[in-house]
Amino acid sequence: xxxxxxxxxxxxxxxxxxxxxxxxxxxxxxxxxxxxxxxxxxxxxxxxxxxxxxxxxxxxxxxxxxxxxxxxxxxxxxxxxxxxxxxxxxxxxxxxxxxxxxxxxxxxxxxxxxxxxxxxxxxxxxxxxxxxxxxxxxxxxxxxxxxxxxxxxxxxxxxxxxxxxxxxxxxxxxxxxxxxxxxxxxxxxxxxxxxxxxxxxxxxxxxxxxxxxxxxxxxxxxxxxxxxxxxxxxxxxxxxxxxxxxxxxxxxxxxxxxxxxxxxxxxxxxxxxxxxxxxxxxxxxxxxxxxxxxxxxxxxxxxxxxxxxxxxxxxxxxxxxxxxxxxxxxxxxxxxxxxxxxxxxxxxxxxxxxxx
Numbered sequence: 001x002x003x004x005x006x007x008x009x010x011x012x013x014x015x016x017x018x019x020x021x022x023x024x025x026x027x028x029x030x031x032x033x034x035x036x037x038x039x040x041x042x043x044x045x046x047x048x049x050x051x052x053x054x055x056x057x058x059x060x061x062x063x064x065x066x067x068x069x070x071x072x073x074x075x076x077x078x079x080x081x082x083x084x085x086x087x088x089x090x091x092x093x094x095x096x097x098x099x100x101x102x103x104x105x106x107x108x109x110x111x112x113x114x115x116x117x118x119x120x121x122x123x124x125x126x127x128x129x130x131x132x133x134x135x136x137x138x139x140x141x142x143x144x145x146x147x148x149x150x151x152x153x154x155x156x157x158x159x160x161x162x163x164x165x166x167x168x169x170x171x172x173x174x175x176x177x178x179x180x181x182x183x184x185x186x187x188x189x190x191x192x193x194x195x196x197x198x199x200x201x202x203x204x205x206x207x208x209x210x211x212x213x214x215x216x217x218x219x220x221x222x223x224x225x226x227x228x229x230x231x232x233x234x235x236x237x238x239x240x241x242x243x244x245x246x247x248x249x250x251x252x253x254x255x256x257x258x259x260x261x262x263x264x265x266x267x268x269x270x271x272x273x274x275x276x277x278x279x280x281x282x283x284x285x286x287x288x289x290x291x292x293x294x295x296x297x298x299x300x301x302x303x304x305x306x307x308x309x310x311x312x313x314x315x316x317x318x319x320x321x322x323x324x325x326x327x328x329x330x331x332x333x334x335x336x337x338x339x340x341x342x343x344x345x346x347x348x349x350x351x352x353x354x355x356x
Contacts, residue, residue: 032067032092032093032095033065033092034065034117034118035064035065035066035067035117035118036064036065036066036118036119036120036140037062037064037066037067037118037119037120037121037122037136037140037198038066038067038068038069038116038117038118038120038121038122038201039057039066039067039068039069039121039122039124040069040071040109040112040113040116040121040122040123040124041053041054041057041068041069041070041071041112041124041125041126042070042071042072042073042105042108042109042112042125042126043070043071043072043073043075043079043083043126044072044073044074044075044079044102044105044108045075045076045077045079046075046077046079046126046127047075047077047078047079047082049126049127049129049243049245050070050079050082050083050126051082051086052129053124053125053126053127053128053129054068054086054094055129056124056129056130056131057124057130058090058093059130059133060130060133060134060135060136060137061133061134061137062136062137062140063137064140066093066118066136067093067094067095067116067117067118068090068093068094068095069095069097069112069115069116070083070094070095070096070097070112071097071108071109071111071112071115072096072097072098072099072108073099073102073103073104073105073108074098074099074100074101074102074103079126080096080098083096084096095115097111097112097115104212104215105215105216105218106211106212106213106214106215106216106218107212109218110204110207110211110212113201113204114204114205116201118201119200119201120139120140120143120198120199120200120201121198121199121200121201121204122136122139122197122198123194123195123196123197123198123199123219124194124195124240125194125195127243127245128194128195128240128241128242128243129195129240129241129243130195130239130240130241131157131238131239131240131241132237132238132239132240134239135154135239135240136198138154138235138237138239139152139154139198139235140198142233142235143198143200147230148230148231149230149231149232149233150199150200150203150226150227150229150230150231150232151192151197151198151199151200151203151222151223151226151227151230151232151233152197152198152199152232152233152235153192153193153196153197153198153232153233153234153235154196154234154235154236154237154238154239154240155169155170155171155178155193155196155234155235155236155237155238155239156170156193156195156196156238156239156240156241156242157169157170157238157240157241157242158170158241158242158244159241159242159243159244160243160244161243161244161245161246166244168238169238170193170242171191171192171193171234176191176234177234177236178234178235178236179233179234180231180232180233180234181227181231181232181233181234182227182231182232183224183227183228183277184277184280185232186220186223186224186227186232187224187227187269187273187277187280187281187284188280188284190219190220190223192219192223192232192234193240193242194218194219194242195240195241195242196239196240197219197223199222199226200226200230203222203225203226203229204222206225206228206229207221207222207225208268208272210268213264213268214261214264214265214268216253217261217265220265221265221269224269228273255291255295256292256295259288259291259292259295260288260292262284262285262288263285263288263289263292266281266282266284266285266288267285269281270282279316279317279320282315282316282317282320283315283316283317283320283321285315285316286311286312286313286314286315286316286320286321286325287312287321287324289308289309289311289312289315290308290309290312290321290324290325290328292305292308292312293305293306293308293309293312293328293329293332294328294331296308297331297332297335297336300339302332302335302336302339305332305336306332306333306336309325309328309329309331309332309333310329312325312328312329313325313326313328313329
């Protein structure tokens with residue numbers, strides 16, 4: 001799927017029929033107050049982590065109403081039962097969106113965002129949690145005071161499932177200091193941690209249809225389209241823990257997977273951007289190909305490495321990345337020549353029976 005069309009609004013009957021969503025809000029006897037902030041929590045077999053995430057939200061100290069929208073993607077464990085147990089205790093806060101069939105991570109995110117009623121949407125994956133009870137109040141104050149801010153983030157810690165702190169501050173200083181960032185920074189790198197994000201409701205409707213083809217890259221497209229309409233602010237405060245869950249959609253993938261995903265993202269997004277940004281996109285795509293060529297060369301797959309190195313050279317404008325892309329191409333050709341002269345064969349040259 002490669003289209004410039006935006007995703008279909010979720011109030012269309014055919015989408016509700018296709019996705020099999022059932023909203024528990026209709027079971028509530030009293031109308032819920034309109035929230036200023038909707039906290040979107042998506043779940044799939046998240047029974048081990050959901051209580052911790054929900055407790056961290058319920059501890060928030062605000063003088064404005066919030067709601068928690070839990071979007072479950074047909075979990076097979078006790079996730080939904082846990083969600084309903086929390087809703088029973090907090091009926092004026094928690095809404096639950098169930099699926100009768102699995103729709104996938106991208107669609108679950110989008111449809112959960114679409115059911116959020118707040119002016120702002122706070123992003124929280126079920127395996128992450130917030131550590132500062134003033135988080136929402138601080139971020140809302142920043143965004144309410146400046147309409148030119150489309151998205152607000154902050155620093156987080158990286159922790160393991162058992163609570164060990166692997167990194168006490170991310171993004172890393174001084175490479176990404178606190179401050180205000182425009183479009184050029186976010187199109188080059190996805191550096192805003194998802195459990196830190198608060199964005200203006202409606203940005204998700206600018207996403208093109210190809211968003212659903214980029215699983216599990218759920219966050220970067222939203223950041224990029226947010227930056228087309230305003231600035232991104234990174235607050236100088238650690239207010240959440242990002243949990244390094246080994247089998248999660250993000251943590252379980254290696255460098256090669258994400259480099260190739262970045263290339264796909266740049267292939268898609270270029271047509272949705274003003275022409276002044278096309279050169280930046282192509283230069284960044286070239287840098288990803290440089291890294292791909294390096295990893296493939298380390299694996300001994302010289303034919304694929306050579307192809308990636310040529311793409312690294314040809315993707316950007318001629319003079320962009322000139323030093324690094326020339327180095328990548330020469331390193332590949334020299335290393336491959338050395339390998340062949342030594343009598344070796346690249347992995348791609350082995351008979352099919354030898355390939356693993």
